[in-house]
Amino acid sequence: MWVKVRIKLNRENFKDYAYFSLELNRNSTLLDMLVKIKEEIDQSLAFRSMCRAGICGTCAVKANGRPVLACSTKVLVFGEEITVEPIDNVLVIKDLVVDHEFLYNKLKLWKVWYNAEEEDKKVNASVLKRIEKSHECILCGICDSVCPVLTASSYFGGPTLLTRYYKLLFDIRNTAQEEKVQNLKNLNPQLCTHCMNCSFACPKKLMPEALIKEEENLLQEKGIIKREEGNFGFLEF
Ligand code: FES
Incomplete structure:
Protein backbone atom coordinates (compact mmCIF):
# COMPACT_ATOMS: atom_id res chain seq x y z
CA MET A 1 0.00 0.00 0.00
CA ASP A 99 11.79 14.37 27.25
CA HIS A 100 10.87 11.70 29.82
CA GLU A 101 13.24 13.12 32.43
CA PHE A 102 10.46 15.00 34.19
CA LEU A 103 8.52 11.77 34.70
CA TYR A 104 11.58 9.83 35.90
CA ASN A 105 12.35 12.61 38.37
CA LYS A 106 8.84 12.35 39.78
CA LEU A 107 9.30 8.60 40.27
CA LYS A 108 12.58 9.28 42.07
CA LEU A 109 11.09 11.99 44.22
CA TRP A 110 8.28 9.73 45.39
CA LYS A 111 10.55 6.68 45.68
CA VAL A 112 8.34 4.49 43.53
CA TRP A 113 10.26 1.27 43.91
CA TYR A 114 10.80 -1.75 46.16
CA ASN A 115 14.06 -2.42 47.91
CA ALA A 116 15.81 -5.73 47.18
CA GLU A 117 14.74 -7.26 50.51
CA GLU A 118 11.08 -6.50 49.85
CA GLU A 119 11.20 -7.97 46.37
CA ASP A 120 12.48 -11.29 47.74
CA LYS A 121 9.48 -11.73 50.06
CA LYS A 122 6.64 -14.04 49.14
CA VAL A 123 3.31 -12.56 48.18
CA ASN A 124 -0.04 -14.27 47.75
CA ALA A 125 -1.91 -14.56 44.47
CA SER A 126 -4.77 -12.22 45.42
CA VAL A 127 -2.36 -9.35 46.19
CA LEU A 128 -0.49 -10.00 42.96
CA LYS A 129 -3.76 -9.93 41.04
CA ARG A 130 -4.68 -6.61 42.60
CA ILE A 131 -1.39 -4.89 41.76
CA GLU A 132 -0.64 -6.48 38.40
CA LYS A 133 -1.88 -3.52 36.36
CA SER A 134 0.36 -1.20 38.33
CA HIS A 135 3.33 -3.48 37.63
CA GLU A 136 2.55 -3.65 33.94
CA CYS A 137 2.87 0.10 33.36
CA ILE A 138 5.63 0.65 30.77
CA LEU A 139 6.10 4.38 31.43
CA CYS A 140 5.27 5.36 27.86
CA GLY A 141 3.73 8.61 29.15
CA ILE A 142 0.65 8.33 26.93
CA CYS A 143 -1.79 8.62 29.86
CA ASP A 144 -0.10 11.82 31.06
CA SER A 145 -0.17 13.19 27.52
CA VAL A 146 -3.99 13.11 27.44
CA CYS A 147 -4.66 14.21 31.03
CA PRO A 148 -6.39 17.61 31.21
CA VAL A 149 -5.77 17.96 34.96
CA LEU A 150 -1.98 17.66 34.61
CA THR A 151 -1.91 20.67 32.30
CA ALA A 152 -4.00 22.69 34.75
CA SER A 153 -2.46 21.79 38.11
CA SER A 154 1.02 21.02 39.35
CA TYR A 155 -0.55 19.57 42.52
CA PHE A 156 -1.82 16.51 40.68
CA GLY A 157 0.53 13.50 40.54
CA GLY A 158 -0.80 12.45 37.12
CA PRO A 159 -1.94 9.07 35.80
CA THR A 160 1.51 7.56 35.18
CA LEU A 161 2.89 8.30 38.63
CA LEU A 162 -0.36 7.32 40.36
CA THR A 163 -0.56 4.07 38.38
CA ARG A 164 2.99 3.15 39.37
CA TYR A 165 2.44 4.30 42.96
CA TYR A 166 -0.62 2.06 43.35
CA LYS A 167 1.38 -1.14 43.91
CA LEU A 168 3.22 0.35 46.87
CA LEU A 169 -0.08 1.05 48.62
CA PHE A 170 -1.54 -2.41 48.33
CA ASP A 171 1.48 -4.73 48.28
CA ILE A 172 2.13 -6.27 51.69
CA ARG A 173 5.82 -6.73 50.75
CA ASN A 174 6.31 -2.98 50.91
CA THR A 175 7.63 -2.24 54.40
CA ALA A 176 6.82 1.48 54.05
CA GLN A 177 3.20 0.83 53.11
CA GLU A 178 1.70 3.14 55.76
CA GLU A 179 4.15 5.91 54.92
CA LYS A 180 3.22 5.59 51.24
CA VAL A 181 -0.46 5.94 52.12
CA GLN A 182 0.28 9.11 54.09
CA ASN A 183 2.38 10.49 51.21
CA LEU A 184 -0.35 9.73 48.70
CA LYS A 185 -2.31 12.76 49.85
CA ASN A 186 0.44 14.98 48.38
CA LEU A 187 -0.23 13.48 44.94
CA ASN A 188 -3.88 14.54 45.22
CA PRO A 189 -5.65 11.68 43.41
CA GLN A 190 -8.93 13.41 44.29
CA LEU A 191 -8.16 16.08 41.66
CA CYS A 192 -8.82 13.51 38.92
CA THR A 193 -11.97 14.49 37.01
CA HIS A 194 -12.55 10.89 35.86
CA CYS A 195 -12.74 11.99 32.24
CA MET A 196 -11.34 8.53 31.38
CA ASN A 197 -8.94 9.91 28.75
CA CYS A 198 -6.07 7.98 30.35
CA SER A 199 -7.97 4.70 30.44
CA PHE A 200 -9.08 5.01 26.81
CA ALA A 201 -5.56 5.91 25.65
CA CYS A 202 -3.45 3.44 27.69
CA PRO A 203 -1.90 1.04 25.14
CA LYS A 204 -1.60 -1.68 27.79
CA LYS A 205 -5.26 -1.28 28.88
CA LEU A 206 -4.29 -0.69 32.50
CA MET A 207 -7.26 1.58 33.25
CA PRO A 208 -5.31 4.22 35.23
CA GLU A 209 -8.49 6.13 36.08
CA ALA A 210 -9.84 3.13 38.03
CA LEU A 211 -6.59 2.86 40.01
CA ILE A 212 -6.68 6.58 40.78
CA LYS A 213 -10.28 6.23 41.98
CA GLU A 214 -9.20 3.44 44.35
CA GLU A 215 -6.40 5.65 45.66
CA GLU A 216 -8.87 8.45 46.29
CA ASN A 217 -11.18 6.01 48.08
CA LEU A 218 -8.29 4.79 50.22
CA LEU A 219 -7.53 8.32 51.39
CA GLN A 220 -11.19 8.81 52.25
CA GLU A 221 -11.47 5.51 54.11
CA LYS A 222 -8.39 6.37 56.15
CA GLY A 223 -9.87 9.79 56.96
CA ILE A 224 -6.89 11.53 55.31
CA ILE A 225 -9.13 13.52 52.98
CA LYS A 226 -12.82 14.30 53.25
CA ARG A 227 -15.21 13.55 50.43
CA GLU A 228 -15.78 17.23 49.69
CA GLU A 229 -12.03 17.77 49.08
CA GLY A 230 -12.34 16.07 45.70
CA ASN A 231 -13.22 17.77 42.44
CA PHE A 232 -10.62 20.48 42.08
CA GLY A 233 -10.43 21.37 45.77
CA PHE A 234 -6.74 22.28 45.42
CA LEU A 235 -6.52 23.23 41.79
CA GLU A 236 -4.35 26.19 40.82
CA PHE A 237 -4.76 28.06 37.52
S1 FES B 1 9.78 0.27 20.88
FE1 FES B 1 9.48 -0.42 22.92
S2 FES B 1 7.36 -0.04 23.26
FE2 FES B 1 7.66 0.48 21.20
Missing part, protein backbone atom coordinates in the same frame (compact mmCIF):
# COMPACT_ATOMS: atom_id res chain seq x y z
CA TRP A 2 1.07 3.57 -0.68
CA VAL A 3 0.78 6.05 2.14
CA LYS A 4 1.22 9.79 2.36
CA VAL A 5 2.89 10.76 5.62
CA ARG A 6 3.08 14.15 7.28
CA ILE A 7 5.49 14.34 10.22
CA LYS A 8 5.71 17.24 12.63
CA LEU A 9 9.30 18.40 12.82
CA ASN A 10 10.40 20.26 15.89
CA ARG A 11 13.95 21.56 15.76
CA GLU A 12 15.81 24.67 16.69
CA ASN A 13 14.30 27.57 14.73
CA PHE A 14 12.20 25.12 12.75
CA LYS A 15 8.66 23.98 13.43
CA ASP A 16 6.95 22.57 10.39
CA TYR A 17 5.72 19.38 8.75
CA ALA A 18 7.73 17.16 6.45
CA TYR A 19 5.88 15.25 3.75
CA PHE A 20 6.75 11.77 2.53
CA SER A 21 5.16 9.31 0.19
CA LEU A 22 6.18 5.66 0.47
CA GLU A 23 5.13 2.12 -0.23
CA LEU A 24 4.60 -0.17 2.74
CA ASN A 25 3.65 -3.72 3.43
CA ARG A 26 0.06 -4.05 4.76
CA ASN A 27 1.48 -5.46 8.01
CA SER A 28 3.85 -2.55 8.55
CA THR A 29 3.71 -0.75 11.86
CA LEU A 30 4.10 2.97 12.35
CA LEU A 31 7.60 2.24 13.62
CA ASP A 32 8.45 0.30 10.42
CA MET A 33 7.25 3.33 8.51
CA LEU A 34 9.44 5.73 10.50
CA VAL A 35 12.46 3.44 10.12
CA LYS A 36 11.90 3.23 6.37
CA ILE A 37 11.68 7.00 6.09
CA LYS A 38 14.88 7.40 8.11
CA GLU A 39 16.79 4.71 6.24
CA GLU A 40 15.65 5.53 2.73
CA ILE A 41 14.51 9.14 2.59
CA ASP A 42 15.51 11.45 5.45
CA GLN A 43 18.27 10.43 7.83
CA SER A 44 17.77 13.53 9.94
CA LEU A 45 14.34 12.38 11.19
CA ALA A 46 14.45 11.82 14.96
CA PHE A 47 12.24 9.31 16.81
CA ARG A 48 12.81 6.87 19.62
CA SER A 49 12.41 3.10 19.90
CA MET A 50 14.10 0.18 21.60
CA CYS A 51 12.25 -3.11 22.12
CA ARG A 52 9.90 -2.99 19.10
CA ALA A 53 7.56 -5.18 21.16
CA GLY A 54 5.40 -2.80 23.22
CA ILE A 55 7.51 -3.28 26.34
CA CYS A 56 9.97 -0.41 26.72
CA GLY A 57 7.43 2.41 26.22
CA THR A 58 9.82 4.67 24.31
CA CYS A 59 8.07 4.86 20.93
CA ALA A 60 4.88 6.72 21.88
CA VAL A 61 3.73 9.16 19.18
CA LYS A 62 0.48 10.74 18.06
CA ALA A 63 -0.89 9.41 14.76
CA ASN A 64 -3.85 11.25 13.24
CA GLY A 65 -4.39 12.79 16.68
CA ARG A 66 -4.37 9.49 18.56
CA PRO A 67 -1.54 8.67 20.99
CA VAL A 68 -0.20 5.17 20.31
CA LEU A 69 2.89 3.00 20.57
CA ALA A 70 4.44 3.18 17.10
CA CYS A 71 5.85 -0.35 17.32
CA SER A 72 2.49 -1.93 18.15
CA THR A 73 0.21 -0.03 15.79
CA LYS A 74 -0.33 -0.99 12.18
CA VAL A 75 -0.29 1.66 9.50
CA LEU A 76 -3.42 0.11 8.03
CA VAL A 77 -5.49 1.48 10.94
CA PHE A 78 -4.94 5.01 9.72
CA GLY A 79 -5.64 4.63 6.00
CA GLU A 80 -3.55 6.24 3.30
CA GLU A 81 -2.85 9.60 4.94
CA ILE A 82 -1.10 9.71 8.28
CA THR A 83 -0.01 12.68 10.34
CA VAL A 84 2.56 11.82 12.99
CA GLU A 85 3.36 14.18 15.86
CA PRO A 86 5.04 13.97 19.27
CA ILE A 87 2.76 13.20 22.21
CA ASP A 88 1.35 16.15 24.17
CA ASN A 89 2.09 17.57 27.63
CA VAL A 90 5.84 16.97 27.38
CA LEU A 91 8.85 18.89 26.22
CA VAL A 92 9.83 17.99 22.66
CA ILE A 93 13.57 17.47 22.21
CA LYS A 94 13.59 16.95 18.46
CA ASP A 95 10.91 15.87 15.98
CA LEU A 96 9.14 12.93 17.67
CA VAL A 97 11.56 12.55 20.57
CA VAL A 98 10.18 13.83 23.86
